Amino acid sequence: MAFDRLLTIMDELREQCPWDRKQTMDSLRHLTIEETYELSDAILEKNNAEICKELGDIQLHLVFYAKIASEASTSSPDHFDMADVLNRVCDKLISRHPHIYGDTVAETEEQVKANWEQLKLKEGNKSVLGGVPGSLPALVKAMRIQEKARGAGFDWDEKEQVWEKVEEEMQEFKEEFNVSSSQTIDVQRAEGEFGDLLFSLVNYARFIDINPETALERTNKKFIKRFQYLEEQARANGKTLSEMTLAEMDVYWNEAKSRFRQSY
Incomplete structure (x- = not known):
């Protein structure tokens, strides 16, 4: 009932409100990003009342995008509606969980992740890393890259090995770009080495179940x-x-x- 009420209100606003009529997917994009960060803040603050509010705002945006797409000609490849959105995600969840809806066995979280990545490759992804959005903030992207590489079996065995890599990168950075030296440094090379250090720290954080972001x-x-x-x-x-x-x-x-x- 509540979801139907939202869909009805969205239809009315799109028809009657000058601001809502004017919006496009492009014009909504930055507002959706802002709403997502507001939800993130509410979660960090552990403010359930704000979380509820922000979830509603994001749900409105999802309905808005589907409404805009539904206005395209039904013969257009750009056409879809909210039912298409929901059915598509339901189909994906079922196909990505063959250990629930099929005969595949996956008894651990790691097995589930590995199966998930293999299924995505079968669906057309050319690379395990292909599903990492290019526009993600760098720190989040590093975490996702490492998680996906692990799902493909490319990872360290022990956290001690990862920490050794952190220390190695730190030493390399210190030796080449010692802050006590007044000598002019190669900023581009320093940036590269610093990036390597950050990437290794993100990797270690992942091994000890810390989300670096x-x-x-x-x-x-x-x-x-x-x-x-x-x-x-x-x-x-x-x-x-x-x-x-x-x-x-x-x-x-x-x-x-x-x-x-x-x-x-």
Whole structure:
């Protein structure tokens, strides 16, 4: 009933509202990305009321895209509607879970992932990595690349081996681009080595079940909260940060660390 109500409202808005009539898939795209990040923030904040709200906003966008596509001629290859969307994902879930809906045996999560990647190759993907969206943020993309490579059997055996790689990359970066040296560095080469170091850290995070994107975002939020506390305390004392020494700011920073120790 609730889903039918949303579909009906979408039909009415598309017909009667000037703004809704004007929208295209291209015009909605950046708004959908924004809504997805808002959902991500709500999940990190563990705010279920906001999660519910943001899920509704994203569902509206999904219905909107399907509505726009349904307006194309039924003979056009661009035509589809919400029923097509739902049936297609149902068919995909059934075909991708032969251990549930077929005779394949998969008793572990790793077996399920391996089967999933093999099925995608049979469906037409030329590479295991072909399903990684090119527009993903780099940190998320690194994680997905490594997960998919693991699904194909290309991975380290033990986390200790991965940590050795981290240390190796760190040493290489330190030896070539020592921060204590005033010598001009080759920025392009340094960027490449730093990328290798980050990639190996993401790999280690995966081995110990840490999501690097979530970890970094929690640190971002922690830093913001502490920095804003520093700004508030400076204002309370009639100062701006530019008027304070680093030692003075450090006092408030340490207060913030103690005050918000459990944050995120």
